Amino acid sequence: MNLITRLKQQWRSILIAYRFWKIVQAPYGDFRGIAQLSAAITDEENAKQIFEFLSSYPQGKQALQELPRLGKVDLQQLHQLPNDTLGYIYADHMLKNKFSPPPTSEVHDVASFLSAHLSETHDIWHVVAGCDTNKAGEIKLQGFYAAQIYPSKLWLAMLAKNLMKTALEDIELCGDHLDALTQGWMLGKRAKPLFGIQWNKLWEMPLEKVCEQLNLHELPTSTQANEAVLSRIG
Protein backbone atom coordinates (compact mmCIF):
# COMPACT_ATOMS: atom_id res chain seq x y z
CA MET A 1 0.00 0.00 0.00
CA ASN A 2 1.52 3.34 -0.93
CA LEU A 3 1.77 6.43 1.26
CA ILE A 4 -1.14 8.30 -0.36
CA THR A 5 -3.49 5.31 0.11
CA ARG A 6 -2.40 4.92 3.74
CA LEU A 7 -2.89 8.62 4.46
CA LYS A 8 -6.32 8.54 2.79
CA GLN A 9 -7.36 5.57 4.94
CA GLN A 10 -6.15 7.24 8.12
CA TRP A 11 -7.98 10.44 7.25
CA ARG A 12 -11.17 8.47 6.57
CA SER A 13 -10.84 6.69 9.91
CA ILE A 14 -10.45 10.02 11.75
CA LEU A 15 -13.43 11.47 9.86
CA ILE A 16 -15.65 8.51 10.79
CA ALA A 17 -14.59 8.75 14.46
CA TYR A 18 -15.28 12.51 14.48
CA ARG A 19 -18.67 12.26 12.78
CA PHE A 20 -19.69 9.27 14.88
CA TRP A 21 -18.92 11.08 18.12
CA LYS A 22 -20.54 14.30 16.89
CA ILE A 23 -23.82 12.45 16.29
CA VAL A 24 -23.57 10.64 19.66
CA GLN A 25 -23.55 14.09 21.27
CA ALA A 26 -26.20 15.67 19.00
CA PRO A 27 -29.91 15.54 19.88
CA TYR A 28 -31.88 12.64 18.34
CA GLY A 29 -33.07 13.23 14.76
CA ASP A 30 -29.99 15.17 13.59
CA PHE A 31 -30.54 14.44 9.89
CA ARG A 32 -27.55 16.51 8.78
CA GLY A 33 -25.35 14.49 11.13
CA ILE A 34 -26.77 11.23 9.73
CA ALA A 35 -26.05 12.37 6.15
CA GLN A 36 -22.48 13.32 7.13
CA LEU A 37 -21.90 10.00 8.90
CA SER A 38 -23.37 8.19 5.89
CA ALA A 39 -21.03 10.02 3.51
CA ALA A 40 -18.02 9.14 5.68
CA ILE A 41 -18.83 5.48 6.35
CA THR A 42 -20.51 4.20 3.17
CA ASP A 43 -17.78 3.22 0.73
CA GLU A 44 -18.15 2.00 -2.85
CA GLU A 45 -17.80 -1.64 -1.86
CA ASN A 46 -20.62 -1.40 0.70
CA ALA A 47 -22.89 0.45 -1.74
CA LYS A 48 -22.25 -2.35 -4.25
CA GLN A 49 -23.15 -5.01 -1.65
CA ILE A 50 -26.42 -3.22 -0.84
CA PHE A 51 -27.41 -2.80 -4.50
CA GLU A 52 -26.65 -6.48 -5.13
CA PHE A 53 -28.92 -7.39 -2.23
CA LEU A 54 -31.72 -5.09 -3.41
CA SER A 55 -31.38 -6.41 -6.98
CA SER A 56 -31.69 -10.02 -5.83
CA TYR A 57 -35.52 -9.91 -5.74
CA PRO A 58 -37.87 -8.79 -8.54
CA GLN A 59 -39.48 -5.81 -6.75
CA GLY A 60 -36.09 -4.37 -5.81
CA LYS A 61 -34.59 -4.98 -9.22
CA GLN A 62 -37.53 -3.31 -10.94
CA ALA A 63 -37.37 -0.29 -8.62
CA LEU A 64 -33.67 0.18 -9.36
CA GLN A 65 -34.46 0.16 -13.09
CA GLU A 66 -37.59 2.34 -13.07
CA LEU A 67 -36.77 4.62 -10.09
CA PRO A 68 -40.46 5.12 -9.14
CA ARG A 69 -41.21 8.17 -6.95
CA LEU A 70 -43.86 8.64 -4.28
CA GLY A 71 -44.79 12.00 -5.79
CA LYS A 72 -46.50 14.89 -4.05
CA VAL A 73 -48.52 13.78 -1.02
CA ASP A 74 -51.66 15.67 0.03
CA LEU A 75 -52.03 14.78 3.70
CA GLN A 76 -55.42 16.52 4.08
CA GLN A 77 -56.81 14.53 1.15
CA LEU A 78 -55.46 11.20 2.45
CA HIS A 79 -57.03 12.06 5.81
CA GLN A 80 -60.47 11.91 4.15
CA LEU A 81 -60.07 8.18 3.36
CA PRO A 82 -61.79 5.55 5.59
CA ASN A 83 -59.97 5.39 8.92
CA ASP A 84 -58.72 1.81 8.54
CA THR A 85 -56.79 2.57 5.33
CA LEU A 86 -53.04 2.99 4.99
CA GLY A 87 -53.59 6.48 3.56
CA TYR A 88 -55.72 7.70 6.48
CA ILE A 89 -53.48 6.17 9.18
CA TYR A 90 -50.32 7.51 7.52
CA ALA A 91 -51.80 11.01 7.14
CA ASP A 92 -53.04 10.88 10.73
CA HIS A 93 -49.52 9.94 11.91
CA MET A 94 -48.03 12.86 9.95
CA LEU A 95 -50.62 15.43 11.03
CA LYS A 96 -50.62 14.42 14.72
CA ASN A 97 -46.81 14.66 14.82
CA LYS A 98 -46.93 17.96 12.87
CA PHE A 99 -44.58 16.45 10.23
CA SER A 100 -44.29 18.08 6.79
CA PRO A 101 -45.18 16.00 3.71
CA PRO A 102 -42.18 13.91 2.61
CA PRO A 103 -39.37 15.60 0.64
CA THR A 104 -39.31 15.32 -3.16
CA SER A 105 -35.59 15.70 -3.89
CA GLU A 106 -34.27 15.13 -7.40
CA VAL A 107 -32.98 11.78 -8.53
CA HIS A 108 -30.33 11.22 -11.19
CA ASP A 109 -28.96 7.72 -10.52
CA VAL A 110 -29.54 4.62 -8.37
CA ALA A 111 -27.59 6.05 -5.40
CA SER A 112 -29.65 9.25 -5.27
CA PHE A 113 -32.79 7.17 -5.86
CA LEU A 114 -32.01 4.92 -2.86
CA SER A 115 -31.51 7.95 -0.66
CA ALA A 116 -34.65 9.75 -1.95
CA HIS A 117 -36.78 6.58 -1.77
CA LEU A 118 -35.78 5.87 1.84
CA SER A 119 -36.40 9.52 2.80
CA GLU A 120 -39.81 9.80 1.21
CA THR A 121 -41.02 6.42 2.52
CA HIS A 122 -39.50 6.74 6.02
CA ASP A 123 -42.76 7.59 7.77
CA ILE A 124 -44.70 4.97 5.81
CA TRP A 125 -42.22 2.39 7.13
CA HIS A 126 -42.83 3.82 10.63
CA VAL A 127 -46.55 3.15 10.25
CA VAL A 128 -46.44 -0.32 8.67
CA ALA A 129 -43.64 -1.62 10.91
CA GLY A 130 -45.44 -0.31 14.01
CA CYS A 131 -42.65 2.03 15.15
CA ASP A 132 -43.51 4.96 17.41
CA THR A 133 -41.79 8.31 16.90
CA ASN A 134 -40.07 8.13 20.31
CA LYS A 135 -36.46 7.01 20.80
CA ALA A 136 -37.35 3.30 21.06
CA GLY A 137 -39.46 3.57 17.88
CA GLU A 138 -36.57 5.07 15.91
CA ILE A 139 -34.21 2.35 17.17
CA LYS A 140 -36.73 -0.35 16.23
CA LEU A 141 -36.93 1.13 12.72
CA GLN A 142 -33.11 1.24 12.47
CA GLY A 143 -32.99 -2.47 13.38
CA PHE A 144 -35.63 -3.02 10.69
CA TYR A 145 -33.60 -1.04 8.11
CA ALA A 146 -30.49 -3.08 9.03
CA ALA A 147 -32.30 -6.23 7.89
CA GLN A 148 -33.98 -4.72 4.81
CA ILE A 149 -31.17 -2.55 3.39
CA TYR A 150 -28.50 -5.19 3.84
CA PRO A 151 -25.60 -5.23 4.75
CA SER A 152 -25.40 -1.55 5.70
CA LYS A 153 -22.48 0.08 7.47
CA LEU A 154 -24.65 3.14 8.07
CA TRP A 155 -27.42 1.32 9.94
CA LEU A 156 -24.91 -0.57 12.08
CA ALA A 157 -23.26 2.76 12.93
CA MET A 158 -26.66 4.33 13.72
CA LEU A 159 -27.53 1.45 16.06
CA ALA A 160 -24.09 1.78 17.70
CA LYS A 161 -24.68 5.52 18.05
CA ASN A 162 -28.02 4.99 19.76
CA LEU A 163 -26.66 2.36 22.18
CA MET A 164 -23.91 4.84 23.16
CA LYS A 165 -26.50 7.63 23.55
CA THR A 166 -28.57 5.31 25.75
CA ALA A 167 -25.50 4.58 27.91
CA LEU A 168 -24.56 8.25 28.25
CA GLU A 169 -27.96 9.96 28.45
CA ASP A 170 -30.82 7.50 28.93
CA ILE A 171 -29.62 4.50 30.93
CA GLU A 172 -33.12 4.06 32.37
CA LEU A 173 -34.29 3.27 28.81
CA CYS A 174 -31.67 0.52 28.36
CA GLY A 175 -34.21 -2.32 28.34
CA ASP A 176 -36.67 -0.53 26.05
CA HIS A 177 -33.91 0.29 23.56
CA LEU A 178 -32.39 -3.21 23.42
CA ASP A 179 -35.91 -4.62 23.06
CA ALA A 180 -36.55 -2.18 20.21
CA LEU A 181 -33.35 -3.10 18.37
CA THR A 182 -34.18 -6.81 18.80
CA GLN A 183 -37.77 -6.45 17.61
CA GLY A 184 -36.86 -4.28 14.63
CA TRP A 185 -34.11 -6.63 13.44
CA MET A 186 -36.30 -9.73 13.78
CA LEU A 187 -39.31 -8.07 12.16
CA GLY A 188 -37.16 -6.74 9.30
CA LYS A 189 -35.75 -10.22 8.65
CA ARG A 190 -39.14 -11.89 8.70
CA ALA A 191 -41.04 -9.28 6.65
CA LYS A 192 -41.21 -9.22 2.88
CA PRO A 193 -39.03 -6.52 1.27
CA LEU A 194 -40.41 -2.99 1.62
CA PHE A 195 -37.82 -1.39 -0.66
CA GLY A 196 -39.35 -0.46 -4.01
CA ILE A 197 -43.02 -0.73 -3.01
CA GLN A 198 -45.15 1.88 -4.78
CA TRP A 199 -47.04 3.03 -1.71
CA ASN A 200 -49.09 5.62 -3.61
CA LYS A 201 -51.01 2.69 -5.16
CA LEU A 202 -51.88 1.29 -1.73
CA TRP A 203 -53.35 4.32 0.09
CA GLU A 204 -56.87 2.90 -0.04
CA MET A 205 -55.97 -0.57 1.20
CA PRO A 206 -56.73 -1.32 4.89
CA LEU A 207 -53.48 -1.10 6.90
CA GLU A 208 -54.19 -4.49 8.41
CA LYS A 209 -54.26 -6.06 4.95
CA VAL A 210 -51.04 -4.28 3.91
CA CYS A 211 -49.28 -5.59 7.04
CA GLU A 212 -50.66 -9.09 6.53
CA GLN A 213 -49.41 -9.20 2.94
CA LEU A 214 -45.97 -7.97 4.00
CA ASN A 215 -45.78 -10.37 6.97
CA LEU A 216 -45.58 -7.40 9.30
CA HIS A 217 -47.79 -8.42 12.19
CA GLU A 218 -46.39 -7.83 15.67
CA LEU A 219 -43.86 -10.22 17.19
CA PRO A 220 -44.89 -12.00 20.39
CA THR A 221 -41.75 -10.72 22.15
CA SER A 222 -42.93 -7.14 22.38
CA THR A 223 -43.19 -7.11 26.16
CA GLN A 224 -41.56 -4.27 28.01
CA ALA A 225 -37.93 -5.11 28.80
CA ASN A 226 -37.92 -3.86 32.35
CA GLU A 227 -41.03 -5.79 33.25
CA ALA A 228 -39.59 -8.96 31.74
CA VAL A 229 -36.21 -8.55 33.39
CA LEU A 230 -37.78 -7.82 36.75
CA SER A 231 -40.51 -10.46 36.59
CA ARG A 232 -37.90 -13.11 35.83
CA ILE A 233 -36.40 -12.62 39.27
CA GLY A 234 -39.65 -11.77 41.10
Add this chain to the structure above:
Amino acid sequence: MNLITRLKQQWRSILIAYRFWKIVQAPYGDFRGIAQLSAAITDEENAKQIFEFLSSYPQGKQALQELPRLGKVDLQQLHQLPNDTLGYIYADHMLKNKFSPPPTSEVHDVASFLSAHLSETHDIWHVVAGCDTNKAGEIKLQGFYAAQIYPSKLWLAMLAKNLMKTALEDIELCGDHLDALTQGWMLGKRAKPLFGIQWNKLWEMPLEKVCEQLNLHELPTSTQANEAVLSRIG
Protein backbone atom coordinates in the same frame (compact mmCIF):
# COMPACT_ATOMS: atom_id res chain seq x y z
CA MET B 1 -23.31 24.13 37.68
CA ASN B 2 -19.94 25.64 38.55
CA LEU B 3 -16.90 25.81 36.30
CA ILE B 4 -15.02 22.93 37.96
CA THR B 5 -18.02 20.57 37.55
CA ARG B 6 -18.47 21.63 33.93
CA LEU B 7 -14.79 21.08 33.14
CA LYS B 8 -14.86 17.68 34.88
CA GLN B 9 -17.86 16.64 32.80
CA GLN B 10 -16.24 17.78 29.57
CA TRP B 11 -13.05 15.95 30.43
CA ARG B 12 -15.03 12.77 31.19
CA SER B 13 -16.86 13.06 27.87
CA ILE B 14 -13.56 13.39 25.97
CA LEU B 15 -12.09 10.44 27.90
CA ILE B 16 -15.08 8.22 27.05
CA ALA B 17 -14.89 9.21 23.35
CA TYR B 18 -11.14 8.50 23.29
CA ARG B 19 -11.37 5.13 25.05
CA PHE B 20 -14.41 4.09 23.02
CA TRP B 21 -12.66 4.79 19.73
CA LYS B 22 -9.43 3.19 20.95
CA ILE B 23 -11.27 -0.06 21.63
CA VAL B 24 -13.13 0.13 18.30
CA GLN B 25 -9.72 0.10 16.63
CA ALA B 26 -8.12 -2.52 18.91
CA PRO B 27 -8.28 -6.25 18.10
CA TYR B 28 -11.17 -8.16 19.72
CA GLY B 29 -10.52 -9.29 23.32
CA ASP B 30 -8.55 -6.20 24.39
CA PHE B 31 -9.20 -6.69 28.13
CA ARG B 32 -7.09 -3.69 29.16
CA GLY B 33 -9.15 -1.51 26.80
CA ILE B 34 -12.39 -2.89 28.27
CA ALA B 35 -11.18 -2.13 31.82
CA GLN B 36 -10.24 1.43 30.76
CA LEU B 37 -13.58 2.00 29.04
CA SER B 38 -15.36 0.59 32.11
CA ALA B 39 -13.46 2.98 34.41
CA ALA B 40 -14.37 5.95 32.20
CA ILE B 41 -18.05 5.14 31.61
CA THR B 42 -19.29 3.50 34.85
CA ASP B 43 -20.21 6.29 37.26
CA GLU B 44 -21.36 5.98 40.88
CA GLU B 45 -25.02 6.33 39.94
CA ASN B 46 -24.83 3.47 37.41
CA ALA B 47 -22.95 1.23 39.87
CA LYS B 48 -25.71 1.92 42.41
CA GLN B 49 -28.42 1.00 39.88
CA ILE B 50 -26.66 -2.29 39.09
CA PHE B 51 -26.17 -3.22 42.77
CA GLU B 52 -29.83 -2.43 43.44
CA PHE B 53 -30.81 -4.74 40.60
CA LEU B 54 -28.51 -7.54 41.78
CA SER B 55 -29.76 -7.13 45.37
CA SER B 56 -33.38 -7.44 44.30
CA TYR B 57 -33.30 -11.26 44.26
CA PRO B 58 -32.14 -13.58 47.10
CA GLN B 59 -29.20 -15.23 45.28
CA GLY B 60 -27.74 -11.86 44.25
CA LYS B 61 -28.32 -10.28 47.66
CA GLN B 62 -26.62 -13.21 49.40
CA ALA B 63 -23.64 -13.11 47.02
CA LEU B 64 -23.14 -9.40 47.68
CA GLN B 65 -23.10 -10.12 51.44
CA GLU B 66 -20.94 -13.26 51.44
CA LEU B 67 -18.71 -12.51 48.41
CA PRO B 68 -18.22 -16.22 47.51
CA ARG B 69 -15.23 -17.03 45.28
CA LEU B 70 -14.82 -19.73 42.64
CA GLY B 71 -11.43 -20.67 44.12
CA LYS B 72 -8.58 -22.41 42.35
CA VAL B 73 -9.76 -24.47 39.37
CA ASP B 74 -7.90 -27.65 38.36
CA LEU B 75 -8.85 -28.09 34.71
CA GLN B 76 -7.13 -31.49 34.35
CA GLN B 77 -9.07 -32.82 37.36
CA LEU B 78 -12.42 -31.47 36.07
CA HIS B 79 -11.62 -33.10 32.73
CA GLN B 80 -11.78 -36.52 34.46
CA LEU B 81 -15.49 -36.08 35.30
CA PRO B 82 -18.16 -37.83 33.14
CA ASN B 83 -18.37 -36.07 29.79
CA ASP B 84 -21.94 -34.79 30.20
CA THR B 85 -21.11 -32.81 33.36
CA LEU B 86 -20.68 -29.05 33.64
CA GLY B 87 -17.16 -29.60 35.02
CA TYR B 88 -16.00 -31.77 32.10
CA ILE B 89 -17.56 -29.58 29.41
CA TYR B 90 -16.19 -26.40 30.99
CA ALA B 91 -12.68 -27.89 31.33
CA ASP B 92 -12.88 -29.18 27.77
CA HIS B 93 -13.83 -25.69 26.54
CA MET B 94 -10.86 -24.18 28.43
CA LEU B 95 -8.32 -26.80 27.33
CA LYS B 96 -9.40 -26.87 23.67
CA ASN B 97 -9.14 -23.07 23.48
CA LYS B 98 -5.81 -23.16 25.40
CA PHE B 99 -7.26 -20.75 28.01
CA SER B 100 -5.57 -20.42 31.42
CA PRO B 101 -7.60 -21.23 34.54
CA PRO B 102 -9.67 -18.20 35.62
CA PRO B 103 -7.92 -15.35 37.51
CA THR B 104 -8.13 -15.21 41.33
CA SER B 105 -7.72 -11.50 41.98
CA GLU B 106 -8.23 -10.12 45.49
CA VAL B 107 -11.55 -8.79 46.65
CA HIS B 108 -12.06 -6.08 49.25
CA ASP B 109 -15.56 -4.71 48.64
CA VAL B 110 -18.70 -5.32 46.55
CA ALA B 111 -17.31 -3.43 43.53
CA SER B 112 -14.12 -5.51 43.36
CA PHE B 113 -16.22 -8.63 44.05
CA LEU B 114 -18.50 -7.90 41.08
CA SER B 115 -15.51 -7.45 38.83
CA ALA B 116 -13.70 -10.57 40.12
CA HIS B 117 -16.89 -12.68 40.05
CA LEU B 118 -17.66 -11.74 36.42
CA SER B 119 -14.03 -12.41 35.41
CA GLU B 120 -13.73 -15.79 37.04
CA THR B 121 -17.15 -17.00 35.82
CA HIS B 122 -16.87 -15.53 32.29
CA ASP B 123 -16.07 -18.84 30.58
CA ILE B 124 -18.66 -20.73 32.62
CA TRP B 125 -21.25 -18.26 31.31
CA HIS B 126 -19.88 -18.93 27.80
CA VAL B 127 -20.57 -22.65 28.26
CA VAL B 128 -24.01 -22.49 29.89
CA ALA B 129 -25.34 -19.71 27.63
CA GLY B 130 -24.09 -21.59 24.54
CA CYS B 131 -21.76 -18.83 23.31
CA ASP B 132 -18.86 -19.75 21.02
CA THR B 133 -15.50 -18.02 21.43
CA ASN B 134 -15.72 -16.38 17.99
CA LYS B 135 -16.84 -12.77 17.46
CA ALA B 136 -20.55 -13.64 17.28
CA GLY B 137 -20.24 -15.69 20.49
CA GLU B 138 -18.69 -12.78 22.39
CA ILE B 139 -21.42 -10.42 21.13
CA LYS B 140 -24.12 -12.91 22.16
CA LEU B 141 -22.58 -13.05 25.65
CA GLN B 142 -22.45 -9.25 25.81
CA GLY B 143 -26.17 -9.11 24.98
CA PHE B 144 -26.69 -11.71 27.72
CA TYR B 145 -24.66 -9.63 30.24
CA ALA B 146 -26.68 -6.53 29.28
CA ALA B 147 -29.84 -8.31 30.52
CA GLN B 148 -28.28 -9.95 33.60
CA ILE B 149 -26.08 -7.12 34.94
CA TYR B 150 -28.70 -4.44 34.49
CA PRO B 151 -28.73 -1.56 33.52
CA SER B 152 -25.10 -1.40 32.51
CA LYS B 153 -23.48 1.50 30.65
CA LEU B 154 -20.43 -0.71 30.03
CA TRP B 155 -22.30 -3.50 28.24
CA LEU B 156 -24.22 -1.01 26.10
CA ALA B 157 -20.89 0.60 25.15
CA MET B 158 -19.35 -2.82 24.41
CA LEU B 159 -22.27 -3.72 22.13
CA ALA B 160 -21.97 -0.31 20.42
CA LYS B 161 -18.24 -0.92 20.01
CA ASN B 162 -18.82 -4.29 18.37
CA LEU B 163 -21.48 -2.95 15.98
CA MET B 164 -19.00 -0.25 14.90
CA LYS B 165 -16.23 -2.84 14.52
CA THR B 166 -18.60 -4.95 12.39
CA ALA B 167 -19.35 -1.92 10.19
CA LEU B 168 -15.69 -1.00 9.77
CA GLU B 169 -14.00 -4.41 9.60
CA ASP B 170 -16.48 -7.26 9.21
CA ILE B 171 -19.51 -6.08 7.26
CA GLU B 172 -19.99 -9.62 5.88
CA LEU B 173 -20.72 -10.72 9.49
CA CYS B 174 -23.44 -8.06 9.92
CA GLY B 175 -26.29 -10.59 10.04
CA ASP B 176 -24.48 -13.02 12.36
CA HIS B 177 -23.60 -10.22 14.77
CA LEU B 178 -27.08 -8.67 14.94
CA ASP B 179 -28.50 -12.18 15.39
CA ALA B 180 -26.01 -12.79 18.20
CA LEU B 181 -26.88 -9.55 20.01
CA THR B 182 -30.59 -10.32 19.67
CA GLN B 183 -30.27 -13.91 20.90
CA GLY B 184 -28.02 -12.98 23.83
CA TRP B 185 -30.34 -10.21 25.02
CA MET B 186 -33.46 -12.39 24.76
CA LEU B 187 -31.79 -15.38 26.41
CA GLY B 188 -30.40 -13.18 29.21
CA LYS B 189 -33.85 -11.74 29.90
CA ARG B 190 -35.54 -15.13 29.94
CA ALA B 191 -32.91 -17.02 31.96
CA LYS B 192 -32.78 -17.13 35.75
CA PRO B 193 -30.05 -14.93 37.26
CA LEU B 194 -26.53 -16.32 36.89
CA PHE B 195 -24.87 -13.70 39.09
CA GLY B 196 -23.90 -15.18 42.46
CA ILE B 197 -24.19 -18.86 41.51
CA GLN B 198 -21.57 -20.98 43.28
CA TRP B 199 -20.49 -22.92 40.22
CA ASN B 200 -17.89 -24.97 42.11
CA LYS B 201 -20.78 -26.84 43.76
CA LEU B 202 -22.24 -27.76 40.37
CA TRP B 203 -19.26 -29.28 38.52
CA GLU B 204 -20.68 -32.80 38.74
CA MET B 205 -24.17 -31.91 37.54
CA PRO B 206 -24.98 -32.70 33.87
CA LEU B 207 -24.79 -29.50 31.80
CA GLU B 208 -28.22 -30.21 30.38
CA LYS B 209 -29.73 -30.22 33.86
CA VAL B 210 -27.91 -26.99 34.80
CA CYS B 211 -29.27 -25.29 31.68
CA GLU B 212 -32.75 -26.63 32.27
CA GLN B 213 -32.80 -25.32 35.83
CA LEU B 214 -31.57 -21.91 34.69
CA ASN B 215 -34.03 -21.74 31.77
CA LEU B 216 -31.09 -21.60 29.37
CA HIS B 217 -32.17 -23.88 26.53
CA GLU B 218 -31.65 -22.54 23.02
CA LEU B 219 -34.06 -20.06 21.48
CA PRO B 220 -35.89 -21.14 18.32
CA THR B 221 -34.65 -18.02 16.49
CA SER B 222 -31.05 -19.20 16.25
CA THR B 223 -31.07 -19.55 12.47
CA GLN B 224 -28.27 -17.93 10.54
CA ALA B 225 -29.10 -14.34 9.68
CA ASN B 226 -27.95 -14.37 6.11
CA GLU B 227 -29.91 -17.49 5.29
CA ALA B 228 -33.03 -16.01 6.88
CA VAL B 229 -32.65 -12.67 5.15
CA LEU B 230 -31.99 -14.28 1.79
CA SER B 231 -34.65 -17.00 2.04
CA ARG B 232 -37.26 -14.35 2.80
CA ILE B 233 -36.82 -12.90 -0.64
CA GLY B 234 -35.99 -16.14 -2.45
